[in-house]
Each structure stands twice: as structure tokens, then as C-alpha cells.
Amino acid sequence: MRLLIVLLVVASAASASELDWWKTALIYQIYPRSFKDSNGDGIGDLNGITQKLPYLQQTGVDAVWLSPIYKSPMYDFGYDIADYREIQDEYGTMADFDNLLNEAKSLGIRVVLDFVPNHTSNESAWFERSAARAAPYGDYYVWADGRNATDENGTVYAMPPSNWVSNFRKSAWEYHPGRGQYYLHQFVIGQPDLNYRSDSVQEAMKDVLRFWLDKGVSGFRVDAVNKLYEADPNNYGGVYPDEPLSEIPGLGPDDYEYLIHVYTENLNETYDVVYDWRDLLDEYIATQGEYKIMMTETYADLSLMIKYYGTKTRNGSIPFNFSFLEDITMNSTAWDIKTVIDRWMTYMPSGRVANWVNGNHDKSRVGTRQGVDRIDAMNMLALILPGVAVTYQGEEIGMVDGYVSWNDTVDPWGCNTDDPVAYASVSRDPERTPYQWDGSAHAGFSTAASTWLPVADNYLTLNLAAQIAAQKSHYHFYKDVVANRKSPAIQEGDLDTKALSESLLVVTRLLPGEAGMLGVVNLAAEAQTIDLTSLKILPSDLEVVASGVNCALEKNATLTKSSIPVSAHCALLFRSGIVGGGNAAGAHYLSLPLVLLVVATYSITACFS
Incomplete structure (x- = not known):
């Protein structure tokens, strides 16, 4: 009987772990085309990812999110999908994907x-x-007749159905x-918009989700969801x-920002579709x-972002925290950073899970921004705040945007500028x-002799191997923080x-009965000594468990809270x-966790252009 009780307790604990893994997950975004090429064709692939899974496990990653790997003509590098149930040839085969999935699971990494x-x-x-009006596909896409217009000579000609503009410039109609x-097509001409007012489309897309869930994936990142309707x-x-x-000022009819997108973004019907997908995913939790x-x-x-979390009666998704990604800049003060963090936590419905996104394949890297x-x-900061942390590949070693010339540019957003100068302001190739x-x-x-995009010029000094070999590096610091994230x-x-x-921001995390953590960051151009005696609950003695690249203090050093020397940009x-009052002198204190981040802002004169 006692053995049965023990087994039931263990099974219950395992079940809780499987159900709660996502609430504090470190998710690592992989852009497969640029991660690792295993066959020498200059393009990253699935087998390359599989080769590097041990590295991700050693780093402490809980899950990998793969940018699109599906069959595609690659006009938008995989976001123009020809078949949701096939693997793009240059990335590998379905057998390669199955192998990646199995290897990842064996290492405790979810896909x-x-x-x-x-x-x-x-x-x-x-x-x-x-296009051929074949049933039941006739209304799968958003089709419309053109409008008639008359030129100055009285000649009648056809115009697009409306003035809507593509995200990548020029008319959204073809x-x-x-x-x-x-x-x-709200994106490139080769990306026709599906019609979500068709019940057949909605069911077909649910079948796509079922196909991959049946294979055992652990979930999805949903692209451009606010444009469904x-x-x-x-x-x-x-x-x-x-x-x-x-x-x-300064915009023309071909520019996306020329219009206010009241008819093509964030329509109320979108949320119900997301809630329906959540219901479908929940069915697989049980099975x-x-x-x-x-x-x-x-x-x-x-x-509007927050509404994707769901309602009182329906669960939704985790909307990516793009406030954290976009609203914190090189000029942000401690007040600004606090406001960004607090606004998300305030707007987020009770009982939901926060998330912190530092970068992705569409935005310049942290070191550049x-x-x-x-x-x-x-x-x-992303790793010690509550909830999900999302790291874009390369941010853990401090990669910055690479230079991609006009001749090497392949991103349709850059190419559609038709301008060998202006392209650099919108192209996503550098990240x-x-x-x-x-x-x-x-x-x-x-x-390969050449790669699909050129490697950044600084790779000889900024690379993973060099950072592993160095005594201090962005990677060592990142890995140490991840370890303490647990x-x-x-x-x-x-x-x-x-x-x-x-210039000083303090972020605390408190949990009765546990040991505390303290993070200190000085982003000012000069060293500072910080006195934290005003934080009464914080014990006096502190031990360094992770030390950034610019810090004089080394790992395992000890000091007191009354005098914390912090190097510039450290x-x-x-x-x-x-933490807490013990029963007698020399007794162990009641453990109370504390995570603290102190930020001093600074100015910087150079930025990527």
C-alpha cells in the first residue's frame, strides 16, 4: 500500500510538470535557414538543428520554436506556404523532422x-x-471585383477593389x-489572404494543427494573427x-503607414478564432x-494585444510582449523600463502568464537596437521576470545585425523599396x-562556397566557440543566469x-520560504557604488552567481548590501x-526569495543604419 502511494505521488508530480512546463519556459527561436547547414548547400536545415540540440540543452533551453519549415517557393522565405503538411526540400524531409523531434524530446527539449x-x-x-472556382475552394481566399475609373480622356479602366496597401508596400490587391x-495579399503578391468568413477554411486550418499535434509537437507560434479578418x-x-x-508627412500611397488600418487589422472576429484554436489544443492535453x-x-x-489572452469564460493564447521588444530603447530611463514592465503586468488578466521577448527574425538585434x-x-531582465522568456538565436552570444548590401538583399520588404539606399531602413536580412x-x-x-546571406563581418571575434573559451563572455553570463532562473x-x-x-531600477521577486536572488545592472558610463540598506528584508551578505562581460567583480565573490561596487555597463x-527572522542568534533565517535588478541608464551616440 505504501509503495502504491509513493508511485501515485511520483506520477502526480510528473503530470504537474508536463502541464506547467510552459509557465516559466525558456523558448529559443530558431530561424532554420540561418542556424546550421548540415549538407553544404549554404542554407540551414533540420539536420543542422538536430546536430546542435546538445548545445541548446547545455544552455538550459526548455523549448525551441522553429520558424516555418513547410513546403514553399520561398518568396518570403517560408511564410508563403504551398503545403502545410510537407517539409521544404532544402530543409530536409519529414523523416528528418521526426528525428529532430525525437532527439529533442530525448534531451528534454520541446518543439x-x-x-x-x-x-x-x-x-x-x-x-x-x-482561382478556378473549384468546390469547395472557391471562397477559400478574399476575392473581389475591381472598381471602374475614368481617365482624363474618358477611357474606363479597372482599379483595385479598395485603397488597401500591403505591409510590404504597394497595393494589397493583385x-x-x-x-x-x-x-x-496583405504581404507579398505571392501570399494571398485566406478568407476566415469561410467555415471550410477554418476547419482546414484546424486540420493543419491536428496534423502536427498528432506528431507530438508542443504547441505553436501563430504568425500575423491580427490580420485574419x-x-x-x-x-x-x-x-x-x-x-x-x-x-x-512624407508618405505616399504605396507606403503601408499611409493608411489607418481600421478595416484590415484587429477585427473582433479574430479573437474567437484564436479561442477556438485554444480549445483544440486543450483536447490534446488530455490525450x-x-x-x-x-x-x-x-x-x-x-x-488589443492583451485580448488574445482570452476572456473570463474562454482561454486564449500568450500574446507576444512586443511592448518589451519595442518600447525599451537605448535612451530608456529606469522610469521608462519600469513603466513597460508594469503596464504589461497591469493589463494582463489575473491568472495569465507573462512573457518577455528581446528579439526575433523581424527586428534588429538587442546589440544593434x-x-x-x-x-x-x-x-x-528577460530571464528573471516572471513567466515565459523568448530568446532569438544568437542573442545569447550578443550577435549584432550583419551588413547586407543591396546586391545581397533578398528580403521582399527591402526589395520592394526599389531603392538601393532606402532598403536598409526596412530590410530584415541584417538580423x-x-x-x-x-x-x-x-x-x-x-x-559551402557561399551562404544564402553573408555572415556578419565580426564573426572572427564574436562567435560561440570564442565565448566558451573566454573567461567571461555574454554566453557565460547568459548561461549562468539561465541556471539561476530555475x-x-x-x-x-x-x-x-x-x-x-x-537611472536605477529595482525589480524584486518574493516567495516565502525560499532563498533569494539579486540582480544589479549598471548601464551608465561610469562605475557606481550602490547602497541597498533601505531594502530591509534583504540579508546583508551577497554572493555573485553571474557576472557580465564588463564587471570587475568575479563569480563567487561575496560582499554586503551596504556597498555594492558596479563597474560601468555591468x-x-x-x-x-x-531572508527573515530566525528563532535565535545563529539560527537559519526563514528563506524569502528576492530578485533585484538595478538599472542605470546611459546615452549612446552610435547606432546601426
């Missing part, structure tokens, strides 16, 4: 896939059948001569209404015994350059933020003594 529901490729069989109508023409006399002008995570990409006002001296600070593994040719990414204080502790001044993580 999350990119789900791209807003559009397919125009080379998809769905689109070809829809005429299809075979069907004799225009189709909507457009205005219903039935509510506007059978036509698609023009969007109002933004009146931003596979594992929580299936869903994270949604939504560049929108915070109040905020300056290299903020790399350790921002990595630490997608290959991972810098070592100082060998092409940074150890590939043995502490109960960071996993479960309450959050409090205090801006002590324009990030430190301490373990505190046990």
Missing part, C-alpha cells in the same frame, strides 16, 4: 512550430483550385486573369471600404498529457544573418518594481543570504 494562418502561397493547390478578379463587404454595400489616410502552448504575434496597441553595452542587462558558431569559414555555419524565487516569486531614480546576479 514548437510556426503556424501561418493568414495566408498561403499562390502556388498552393488551395489557391489554384480557388489581379488574377484566370479568375477575372483581384485577390487580397477584413471588413465584411456585406456591411458596406457589397464593396470593400477604403481605409482613411494617416496624414503622416498526450502535456500542455500545448500557443503564442500569438500581434503588433498592436497593448489593450540598444547598444552592445545593454546586451547582458536585457538578457538578464537573419547566419549563426556565428566559430572562427572558421562562414563562422562554422556552412562548408530557482523557486524566479520560477514562482511575486514581482515588484521600483525606480529609485532616473550586469551582476547575486544570491542573497536567507
